Amino acid sequence: MELDSRNLHLVDHVTARLKVFIQPAYAKQVELGVKKELDTHVLRYMEDQQAVLLGYRDVKVASKQALLTAYIPYLTIECTAQLVLFRPNIGNVLVGRVHSASPGQLSVLVLGGINACVTEEELPEGFAFDLDNNCWVRHGDYSRAILMGDIVAVKVLSAPVTDVDQEQLLFNLDASMLSQSTGLLQQQPPLQQQRRAELQAAVAAAAAAAAAAAAARAAQKAARKEAKAAAKAAAKEERDAARAARKAEKAAAKAAKAEQKAAKGKQQEESAGGQPPPKRQKRSQSPQLQQQQHEQHKSGQLPQTGSMPAAGRSSTVWKEEQQTQAQG
Numbered sequence: 001m002e003l004d005s006r007n008l009h010l011v012d013h014v015t016a017r018l019k020v021f022i023q024p025a026y027a028k029q030v031e032l033g034v035k036k037e038l039d040t041h042v043l044r045y046m047e048d049q050q051a052v053l054l055g056y057r058d059v060k061v062a063s064k065q066a067l068l069t070a071y072i073p074y075l076t077i078e079c080t081a082q083l084v085l086f087r088p089n090i091g092n093v094l095v096g097r098v099h100s101a102s103p104g105q106l107s108v109l110v111l112g113g114i115n116a117c118v119t120e121e122e123l124p125e126g127f128a129f130d131l132d133n134n135c136w137v138r139h140g141d142y143s144r145a146i147l148m149g150d151i152v153a154v155k156v157l158s159a160p161v162t163d164v165d166q167e168q169l170l171f172n173l174d175a176s177m178l179s180q181s182t183g184l185l186q187q188q189p190p191l192q193q194q195r196r197a198e199l200q201a202a203v204a205a206a207a208a209a210a211a212a213a214a215a216a217r218a219a220q221k222a223a224r225k226e227a228k229a230a231a232k233a234a235a236k237e238e239r240d241a242a243r244a245a246r247k248a249e250k251a252a253a254k255a256a257k258a259e260q261k262a263a264k265g266k267q268q269e270e271s272a273g274g275q276p277p278p279k280r281q282k283r284s285q286s287p288q289l290q291q292q293q294h295e296q297h298k299s300g301q302l303p304q305t306g307s308m309p310a311a312g313r314s315s316t317v318w319k320e321e322q323q324t325q326a327q328g
Contacts, residue, residue, distance in 0.1 A: 006095040007111055012085045016049065017062075021074035031061050034079055043113045051085035054111060058082045086111060088173060092156045093181055098148055101136060103129045106146065108154055108175065115172050116154050122176035124183070133199055142200045146184055149192055153182045 018038075026033025041053050062078040069076070088094065096116060100107035106118040120127070126138045127146075136146040146152065154175035177183050188196070 010086060010088050010092055010094070011054065011111075012051065012087060014049075014083050014085060015080060016083050017078070017080050020077045020079060021072065022077055024068070024073070024075055027075060030075075030077055031059060033075070034059055034061060034077055038081065046085075049083065049085055051087040052114065053083060054086050054113075055084040056081045057084075086114065088156045090156055090158065093153055094156060094173075094175070095151065095153050095185070098146060098150045098152060101129070101134055101146065101148055103131070106136060106177075108152055110154075110173075116156070116175040117172060118154055118175050118177055122157070122178055124178060133203070135199070142203050143196070144184060145196070145199065147192065147195055147199070149189070149195070151185045151188060151192075152177065153185060155179055155182050 020034050020037050022030070022033030022037050026036070038053075038056050038059070042055060044053055045051075046053050059079055059081045062080065067076045068074075094108075094110045094116060096108035096110035096114075098106060099109040099115075104120050106123065108116040108118065110116050120129075123136065124138065127136050128138075129135075130137050130145070133142075133145075134148065135142075138144060154177055156173055157176050158174040
């Protein structure tokens with residue numbers, strides 16, 4: 001068993017008189033049976049001693065005879081032994097090795113077999129669990145991260161009780177790392193120093209890779225933004241050029257129309273200056289009426305009354321009268 005010298009002030013060596021119950025199979029090997037039974041109590045809380053049994057030696061059987069009663073199927077043996085006991089009190093500082101780290105708690109192995117559990121609430125402010133590297137880190141400082149195998153100091157929060165983990169044979173204590181006398185010790189084993197250096201290098205490389213990836217993403221974003229702005233400017237220029245082309249085409253059409261109108265007006269002016277304007281066509285008359293008017297004009301006679309339609313008489317009636325006169 002690992003007995004750290006910094007915890008020896010909490011370890012007692014006492015000579016105790018014990019009453020041990022062994023199996024009848026050890027009736028001829030009483031001392032061996034006693035040792036087998038005491039082995040099962042190591043790292044267990046002994047109520048009669050008010051301490052945790054770390055080990056024993058110098059077992060002496062007081063009587064070679066074993067008592068067998070009707071109500072207990074074991075042999076009762078009285079003996080003495082030198083016991084190594086662990087009596088932690090509330091407020092004691094223990095030094096141990098980190099053997100388990102997980103989100104929410106930190107487990108420290110004291111004296112090679114006693115488990116001191118430190119919950120997240122009992123860690124200094126700023127500590128956070130790093131899932132990728134399986135360690136507790138404070139404010140991102142990996143030079144003082146708590147790794148598996150590190151040597152730490154913890155303060156006892158609870159007195160020993162009889163609650164024991166039967167599977168791993170670990171006696172459990174509640175502990176804290178909030179006081180200044182607790183935490184990661186300055187002196188660590190060489191292997192831990194190497195692991196810490198490797199962790200710092202890995203974290204630095206990961207941070208550099210993350211920064212490079214962030215820079216690449218920023219560059220891609222800037223390139224996309226620039227390409228988008230260029231495409232937008234090109235589209236605007238294309239729209240402006242199309243609008244200007246349509247405007248120029250419209251102006252050209254308007255100028256051509258004005259030029260065509262001016263040419264037409266000039267042509268009309270030229271035709272009006274060389275020839276008289278065309279006369280208006282008279283209403284067509286019947287041949288008889290035209291002949292009569294011609295003869296009257298030659299003889300100098302005025303047209304007869306009734307030769308023009310009177311007011312209120314229709315042109316048809318007047319024409320019939322003129323035809324009748326011509327025939328008479």
